[in-house]
Structures are given as C-alpha cells and as structure tokens.
Amino acid sequence: MFFKKILxxxxxxxxxxxxxxxxxxxxxxLSAYQGKxxxxxxxxxxCVPCRKSFPWLNKMQSTKSSNGLVxxxxxxxxxxxxxxxxxNKYVATFKLEYDPExxxxxxxxxxxxxxxxxxxxxxxxxxxxxxxxxxxxxEYESAINGALAK
Amino acid sequence: xxxxxxxxxxxxxxSLLGASQVSIVSAADWDHEAAxxxxxxxxxxxxxxxxxxxxxxxxDDDNVLTLGLGVDTLTGSSPSGIAPSGDVQIxxxxxxxxxTTYPANELTxxxxxxxxxxxxSASWDQSIIDDNTRVNVGVSVSxxxxxxxxxxxxxxxxxxxxxxxxxxxxxxxxxxxxxxVGNTPIGLSDISAAKGAxxxxxDTIDFVVGITQVLSKNTxxxxxxGLTQADGYLxxxxxxxxxxxxxxxxxxxxxxxxxxxxxxxxxYGALKHDFSGNVLSxxxxxxxDDFGIDSITLDAKYNIKLSNRRSIEPHLRYYHQxxxxxxxxxxxxxxxxxxxxxxxxxxxEFDAYxxxxxxxxGGSKDRExxxxxxxxxxNPKKTNLTAGQAGLDANPGFDAxxxxxxxxx
Amino acid sequence: MIKSLIPSLVMIALxxxxxxxxxxxxxxxxxxxxAKSSMTFGADSMIDTTDDHIYFSKEATSGxxxxxxxxxxxx
Numbered sequence: 001m002f003f004k005k006i007l008x009x010x011x012x013x014x015x016x017x018x019x020x021x022x023x024x025x026x027x028x029x030l031s032a033y034q035g036k037x038x039x040x041x042x043x044x045x046x047c048v049p050c051r052k053s054f055p056w057l058n059k060m061q062s063t064k065s066s067n068g069l070v071x072x073x074x075x076x077x078x079x080x081x082x083x084x085x086x087x088n089k090y091v092a093t094f095k096l097e098y099d100p101e102x103x104x105x106x107x108x109x110x111x112x113x114x115x116x117x118x119x120x121x122x123x124x125x126x127x128x129x130x131x132x133x134x135x136x137x138x139e140y141e142s143a144i145n146g147a148l149a150k
Numbered sequence: 151x152x153x154x155x156x157x158x159x160x161x162x163x164x165s166l167l168g169a170s171q172v173s174i175v176s177a178a179d180w181d182h183e184a185a186x187x188x189x190x191x192x193x194x195x196x197x198x199x200x201x202x203x204x205x206x207x208x209x210d211d212d213n214v215l216t217l218g219l220g221v222d223t224l225t226g227s228s229p230s231g232i233a234p235s236g237d238v239q240i241x242x243x244x245x246x247x248x249x250t251t252y253p254a255n256e257l258t259x260x261x262x263x264x265x266x267x268x269x270x271s272a273s274w275d276q277s278i279i280d281d282n283t284r285v286n287v288g289v290s291v292s293x294x295x296x297x298x299x300x301x302x303x304x305x306x307x308x309x310x311x312x313x314x315x316x317x318x319x320x321x322x323x324x325x326x327x328x329x330x331v332g333n334t335p336i337g338l339s340d341i342s343a344a345k346g347a348x349x350x351x352x353d354t355i356d357f358v359v360g361i362t363q364v365l366s367k368n369t370x371x372x373x374x375x376g377l378t379q380a381d382g383y384l385x386x387x388x389x390x391x392x393x394x395x396x397x398x399x400x401x402x403x404x405x406x407x408x409x410x411x412x413x414x415x416x417x418y419g420a421l422k423h424d425f426s427g428n429v430l431s432x433x434x435x436x437x438x439d440d441f442g443i444d445s446i447t448l449d450a451k452y453n454i455k456l457s458n459r460r461s462i463e464p465h466l467r468y469y470h471q472x473x474x475x476x477x478x479x480x481x482x483x484x485x486x487x488x489x490x491x492x493x494x495x496x497x498x499e500f501d502a503y504x505x506x507x508x509x510x511x512g513g514s515k516d517r518e519x520x521x522x523x524x525x526x527x528x529n530p531k532k533t534n535l536t537a538g539q540a541g542l543d544a545n546p547g548f549d550a551x552x553x554x555x556x557x558x559x
Numbered sequence: 560m561i562k563s564l565i566p567s568l569v570m571i572a573l574x575x576x577x578x579x580x581x582x583x584x585x586x587x588x589x590x591x592x593x594a595k596s597s598m599t600f601g602a603d604s605m606i607d608t609t610d611d612h613i614y615f616s617k618e619a620t621s622g623x624x625x626x627x628x629x630x631x632x633x634x
Contacts, residue, residue, distance in 0.1 A: 006434075042588065044588070044591060045591075046590070046591045046594035046595070046631050047594070047631060047633050048631060048633055049633050050633075076588040076591075077591060078591055082591075085458070102586070102588050102589060105586070105587075105588040106586070110586070110587055110588050111312075111587060112313075112587045112633065113587050113588060113590070113631065113633045114633070115587075131281070131633070133210060133211070133212075134210045135210050135211065183605050185605055185609070187609055189613060200609075202605060202608075202609065204604070204605055311584050312584050312585075312586070312587065313587070314584035314585055356622065358622075362600060364584065364585050364593060366585065367585050367589045367590070367591075367592055367593065368592050368593075368598075370593060370598060370600070372600050372624075374623060374624065376622050376623065378622060414620070414622075416620070416622050416623055418622075418623035418624055420600065420624065422597075422598050422600070424592045424595070424597075424598055429595070429597040429598055431597070433623075433624070435622075435623040437620040437622070437623075439620070441619070443619045443620060445618070445619070445620040447620075447623070453597045461597075469614075469618060471618060471619055471620060474619065496617060496618060496619050497619050502617075502618065508606070520606075522606065526613075526617075528617065550617075552613065554606075554609065556605060556606070
C-alpha cells in the first residue's frame with residue numbers, strides 16, 4: 001500500500017517535469033556582420049570546459065579581429081546571475097549575448113556543451129565543433145584561419 | 151587560477167605561443183577533500199575518531215587519478231554475545247591472556263577493544279573508444295591489528311541518448327586476512343578450549359549493474375542491481391554465545407559459528423529532483439541473502455539553498471533488517487547444538503533511524519566547508535530470555551552521534 | 560514482503576525509461592541544474608563512503624550505490 005503510493009508520486013513527478021512545452025527556435029541575426037567571420041560560442045556557467053576555453057577565445061579575438069574575426073559568446077544559463085558570477089572569475093574580452101530560453105541553441109540544435117559555430121563572411125555556417133580540450137587548440141585555430149582565408 | 155601546477159614543458163609551450171598573459175597552458179587540475187569524523191555510542195560503547203583525505207587529479211585528456219587515505223582510531227566496548235545474568239561472570243578474554251569480569255544484571259560489554267586502522271586507495275578513470283565510454287580500475291588496502299584487506303575494482307560505463315542515459319557495470323574482488331588475537335577459535339567450541347589457526351582468509355566478489363536516466367531538466371534516476379558472494383572465514387572471532395538452562399544459569403560459553411559462504415543480492419533505486427534550487431535526494435534499497443537476512447533502507451535528504459554558497463540539508467534514514475537464520479541471543483542448554491549460531495547484535499532483527507543535517511558554506515579561496523551532525527538509533531526487536539533472567543535484555547540497542555567537519559579545496 | 564516489492568521497483572525503472580525516451584531527453588544546453596553537485600550521483604562521495612562504512616560496521620547488510628553519474632554532460 002505504502003509502495004503503491006510512492007509509485008504514484010514518482011509517476012506524477014515524472015509527468016509534471018517532462019511535460020515539454022514547445023520550444024521557440026530563432027536563428028542568430030548575422031546581418032550586422034556582413035564581410036566578417038563570426039564564431040558563435042555557446043557557453044554556460046556550469047560548463048566546466050568553458051573555464052579553459054575563455055582565455056583561448058580572448059586570444060583568438062585579440063589576434064584575429066584585424067582579419068575580420070568576431071567572436072560572440074552566447075550564454076545559455078537560465079539565470080543570467082550565474083553567468084555574471086562566472087564572468088567575474090573568467091573574464092571575456094569578446095562580445096556576449098544571452099539566450100536564457102535556449103532559442104538560438106534550439107535553432108542550431110547544439111549537440112553538446114560547449115559548441116562553437118563558425119559562419120563565413122556571407123553568414124553561411126561552415127564549421128562547428130563541440131567540446132573544448134587544450135590539446136586540440138591547433139585544430140580549432142586552423143578552422144578559424146580557414147574561414148578567414150576565404 | 152589557470153596556472154596551478156604546470157610542468158616545465160607547459161611553461162615552454164606558453165612562451166612559444168608568445169602569450170604575455172600566460173594562461174593557455176595544459177595543466178592538470180587537482181581537487182582535494184579532507185574530513186574529520188567523531189562517532190560515539192551510548193553506554194560507553196564504541197567510539198571512533200577518523201581522518202580522511204581524497205585527492206582527484208584530472209588531466210587535459212579527462213583522465214582522472216583518485217588517491218585516498220584514511221585513519222581510524224577505535225576505543226570503547228562492544229557487546230561480547232555472552233548472555234546477561236543475575237550472577238557476576240568472570241570469563242577468559244579472546245586473547246587468552248586474562249579474564250574479564252561482567253557485573254551482574256548488565257549487558258556483557260567487552261572493553262578490550264582498542265585499534266587503529268589505516269586505509270589507502272587509488273583509482274584511474276579514463277575514456278576509451280570515444281568520449282561516451284569510460285573505464286575505471288582501482289586498488290585498495292586497509293590494515294588494522296588483526297585484519298588485512300586487499301581489494302581490486304573495475305568498472306565500465308557508457309552514455310547514450312545524448313548523455314541522458316548511462317549504463318554502468320562494476321566488478322570488485324577483495325582478499326581479506328583475519329589474524330585474531332590469541333588465534334582463531336573453533337566454531338561452537340568452549341571459549342577456554344584450544345584455538346585453531348593463527349590466520350584465516352575471506353574472499354568477496356561484488357558485481358553491480360546499473361542504469362542512470364535523466365528524466366527531465368530537474369530529475370535524475372538511478373537503479374542498480376548488485377550481487378555479493380563471500381567465501382571463507384565469516385565469523386567474528388571475538389563474539390561468544392551462551393548456553394543457558396531454564397533457571398537462567400549460564401552453563402557454558404561458546405565461540406560463535408557462521409556458515410563459510412554468503413550470497414546476497416540487492417536492488418537500489420535513487421531519485422533526485424530539483425525544486426527551484428532545493429534538491430531532494432531519495433533512495434530505497436532492498437537486500438536479501440542466504441543468511442536469511444532481508445533488509446530495507448529508505449533514505450531522504452533535502453538540500454535547501456540559503457544563498458549562493460550556503461545550504462542546509464536535513465537527512466532522514468530508516469533501516470529495518472530481519473535476523474539471520476542462525477541468530478539467537480542465547481542457546482537453550484537442553485537443546486542439541488545447532489550447526490551455526492551467533493548472538494552478534496548486528497545479526498539481530500532491528501529498526502534503525504538516523505536524523506541529521508549538513509550545513510555547507512563557502513570559505514576563502516573557493517573552499518567549500520561542511521559540518522554534519524547526525525543521531526543514529528538502533529532499536530532491536532525485544533526477545534525474551536529465560537524466567538531466571540527476567541528483566542534482563544540481551545540486546546537493548548543503542549544510540550550514537552556522528553559529527554564531522556569537511557573541506558573541499 | 561521484499562520479493563513482492565521487486566516487481567514494483569522494476570516497473571518504476573522501466574516506466575521512467577520509457578517516458579524519458581518518448582520526450583526525447585533533455586537537450587545539452589538545458590543541463591544547468593543537472594550539472595549541480597547536489598544533482599549528481601556520487602558527488603559527495605566522502606560523506607557516502609563514511610556513512611557506508613559506519614552502517615557496514617553496525618548493520619548486517621551493505622552495498623547498493625556505487626556509480627557516480629549525471630552531471631553537466633559536457634564534452
């Protein structure tokens with residue numbers, strides 16, 4: 001009797017939590033960046049590899065902005081206060097946008113955290129990678145250089 | 151912050167990159183945790199003070215090395231298993247070097263119980279094949295005056311469904327050596343009889359299979375099924391059992407005896423749910439084995455977020471076990487000896503309750519502190535002794551407090 | 560009593576898995592709460608190991624949990 005009650009409570013909990021509301025998806029408006037190579041980096045305060053990626057992103061932005069690179073960090077924290085706390089510790093010298101409802105994340109169907117999307121100078125998505133490992137930075141950098149060369 | 155522990159190679163790489171702000175270096179991250187614990191039972195029973203340390207090193211390939219160290223010091227007294235009596239009892243100690251006097255009308259507590267235990271462990275965890283599959287291997291050693299434990303463990307896990315499902319498998323093997331003080335007593339022999347070998351062995355194999363499933367953004371479930379097979383010396387060499395006649399007189403004290411094999415299995419389920427920042431962690435575990443012991447454990451913790459770095463987590467646990475088939479508080483002297491018998495209070499039928507709370511707060515330099523206080527109460531089912539022992543209780547139960555302070559840095 | 564509970568618990572596990580699969584799971588960018596240590600199994604392993612050791616010494620049964628899992632799911 002007691003355990004049937006627990007079973008019912010668990011099923012109700014699951015149903016309530018899983019009731020998925022239709023999520024809005026929105027493409028990022030790149031019209032202001034025509035002629036520039038844009039790299040959207042989806043990050044969150046709770047994403048551990050993001051702590052290591054920020055210094056590298058800062059370096060990419062400072063060394064390649066003269067070539068037309070624009071890095072935009074898209075934060076997906078549901079509570080932007082968490083993002084602010086992260087930014088106090090891990091400073092970002094690149095542009096930041098906030099996507100707390102995951103509209104951009106849904107549109108690009110981000111496969112993992114963090115994810116970087118590289119758009120060519122005409123706003124076409126030409127490269128993406130998920131995850132951040134310091135041993136792979138040469139690979140990440142050559143993808144950016146490839147886009148800047150065109 | 152970024153340049154914690156870097157090797158010379160890493161510093162050279164940084165200069166190659168021409169980084170004036172030296173921050174893009176590959177260095178392993180260390181996470182440390184240390185805790186001290188005090189455990190004390192009522193009625194001058196067991197007291198334990200311990201220190202534990204755990205260090206976790208994660209490198210850039212996401213390989214994890216975990217090292218553990220623990221030191222425990224045990225003092226106090228423990229029930230001997232000898233029945234309480236209306237007469238004073240003077241019995242030989244397990245070491246055979248002297249005698250202990252048990253006062254009349256009291257629980258017979260053995261106070262020759264002083265020991266220090268040290269344990270060390272190391273494990274390695276890494277991904278294989280791809281980022282969704284991980285394997286781990288571990289070794290553990292623990293030593294106390296009369297006990298040596300050596301253990302090996304291994305496990306594999308695989309993430310599926312966009313990391314919403316994790317399948318896990320684990321296997322562990324322990325080879326333990328018991329060197330009882332005064333040599334191994336022969337099961338069900340008189341406590342003054344000649345002893346047997348100087349050491350005995352016990353092997354244990356543990357197998358666990360589990361699934362962890364994300365149910366929603368705020369809910370996660372884990373279900374595990376486990377099997378344990380123990381073989382070898384399963385007795386407690388210091389526990390005794392009395393043969394009592396109908397008038398309540400103890401006619402003989404024997405060394406206990408348990409079977410030399412034990413197969414048990416358990417089913418464990420745990421559910422965590424985030425209620426707007428406050429997390430409920432609940433679990434239930436069922437166990438059954440061929441000693442005849444069935445048990446149920448229900449556990450709930452509710453982590454209440456007080457501020458960004460402070461929380462309080464009350465804790466409630468309920469445990470019930472049935473008695474082992476061969477458990478008896480004492481034997482009837484008129485009956486023939488059974489094959490196995492033990493009066494060890496830990497094999498009796500009882501309910502146990504834990505009520506406690508943990509307070510966590512953040513300190514300087516990103517340290518996380520916690521203070522835990524818990525009360526444990528073990529309430530055995532009352533068993534009646536003979537008329538001659540009226541008013542005496544072979545297993546009255548006990549209460550204990552547990553206090554611990556820990557830090558993560 | 561114990562044996563009759565096992566079918567119910569197995570049912571809970573199966574039902575949960577089925578309902579989770581049908582709602583296609585939680586997306587990678589929605590894992591903020593799951594990344595919290597309080598929402599990760601095995602995150603407080605020191606308290607767990609200490610408790611398990613005490614209960615192992617004072618009670619006749621032990622075991623159950625042994626896998627850390629959950630978390631941020633980051634790559």
